[in-house]
Amino acid sequence: MIRLEGVTKRFRSAAGERVALDGIDLTVEAGQVFGVVGRSGAGKSTLIRTINLLERPDAGRVLVDGHEITALKPTELRAARRRIGMIFQHFNLLNAKTIAENVAFPLRLEGRPGAEVDRRVAELLERLGLTEHAKKHPAQLSGGQKQRVGIARALATEPKVLLCDEATSALDPETTEDILTLLDQLNRELGLTIVLITHQMEVVRRVCDRVAVLKDGRVVEEGATADVFLHPQHAATRAMLAEGDEAFDASMAPAGGRLAKLTFRGGSTYEPELSRVARSVGVDYSILSGRISRIRGEPYGQLVVAFTGGDAEAAVAQLTARGVTVESVGAA
Numbered sequence: 253m254i255r256l257e258g259v260t261k262r263f264r265s266a267a268g269e270r271v272a273l274d275g276i277d278l279t280v281e282a283g284q285v286f287g288v289v290g291r292s293g294a295g296k297s298t299l300i301r302t303i304n305l306l307e308r309p310d311a312g313r314v315l316v317d318g319h320e321i322t323a324l325k326p327t328e329l330r331a332a333r334r335r336i337g338m339i340f341q342h343f344n345l346l347n348a349k350t351i352a353e354n355v356a357f358p359l360r361l362e363g364r365p366g367a368e369v370d371r372r373v374a375e376l377l378e379r380l381g382l383t384e385h386a387k388k389h390p391a392q393l394s395g396g397q398k399q400r401v402g403i404a405r406a407l408a409t410e411p412k413v414l415l416c417d418e419a420t421s422a423l424d425p426e427t428t429e430d431i432l433t434l435l436d437q438l439n440r441e442l443g444l445t446i447v448l449i450t451h452q453m454e455v456v457r458r459v460c461d462r463v464a465v466l467k468d469g470r471v472v473e474e475g476a477t478a479d480v481f482l483h484p485q486h487a488a489t490r491a492m493l494a495e496g497d498e499a500f501d502a503s504m505a506p507a508g509g510r511l512a513k514l515t516f517r518g519g520s521t522y523e524p525e526l527s528r529v530a531r532s533v534g535v536d537y538s539i540l541s542g543r544i545s546r547i548r549g550e551p552y553g554q555l556v557v558a559f560t561g562g563d564a565e566a567a568v569a570q571l572t573a574r575g576v577t578v579e580s581v582g583a584a
């Protein structure tokens with residue numbers, strides 16, 4: 253559905269040249285929710301803006317729904333952009349216009365007949381729970397409501413792709429959850445392909461099927477969200493995921509203990525696998541850190557434990573046989 257091939261973007265300023273994107277290759281399949289994460293300055297905004305050519309790459313190709321966006325003539329590009337909606341951190345609404353007029357705006361630009369515009373706007377306001385706000389102005393709405401207007405406007409021309417540029421970064425946690433539920437619904441109900449950039453790992457855990465990690469304009473890691481988040485391979489990914497988490501303190505582990513990171517996924521998350529195995533091989537374990545949560549709806553648990561007083565190797569073998577992923581985190 254979306255393919256970036258060798259996409260490179262440089263910015264030149266008085267301070268010199270800065271490579272914002274350095275040969276990006278990425279594929280987003282139709283119907284996926286795809287997240288791009290990275291530190292400030294990694295190139296996330298530049299990357300998402302190349303998908304609708306708000307930023308034109310210096311090299312490489314961008315293909316959306318079979319069209320090579322980077323090769324289109326201006327009139328063709330305008331048509332292609334109608335199939336790519338976009339929402340923004342600060343909503344970018346027209347403050348002098350009413351909510352209904354904001355949503356109607358892209359349809360009026362296309363010159364659609366008045367009656368059709370009215371029908372489509374009414375339908376979108378209804379779908380997004382905004383009908384009672386139709387005649388208000390953006391300043392009269394909360395952040396969450398403004399983002400709903402942004403989404404309604406982005407959907408007006410029935411795009412196949414929705415680009416979300418830090419769409420929940422200006423919202424409180426409850427409103428963020430509300431908007432993510434909505435994006436999830438639009439993805440499932442309309443089959444909308446969603447690409448989002450964010451610095452909020454929770455957003456990715458909650459809605460993204462796949463994630464790419466960007467560092468200095470390069471993709472350093474990419475894969476299914478659960479794989480990348482539960483078994484990060486790159487230091488940049490590990491650092492982002494560790495933020496805000498209490499790191500386990502290896503010095504607190506029992507002397508001589510064998511440390512292991514255990515990952516339970518799906519149904520096994522709630523099974524007493526660890527205590528069964530410990531009983532069966534006669535080892536003790538201390539839990540040094542732990543988290544139970546969900547990634548894109550799939551439950552998982554991740555524990556760092558220290559095995560002591562028995563055959564730790566046998567415990568590891570039995571856990572592995574029961575589908576638990578065991579990674580060594582060194583000795584205490």
Ligand SMILES: Nc1ncnc2c1ncn2[C@@H]1O[C@H](COP(=O)(O)OP(=O)(O)OP(=O)(O)O)[C@@H](O)[C@H]1O
Nearest residue numbers: 263265270272290291292293294295296297298299
């Ligand atoms: N219009 C521009 N002119 C010059 N440099 C730019 C421009 N836009 C982006 N850059 C530079 O390109 C690099 C990537 O910026 P970009 O905004 O894409 O990163 P980001 O990951 O989205 O960061 P943030 O999370 O802070 O928004 C940065 O070094 C930035 O300073």
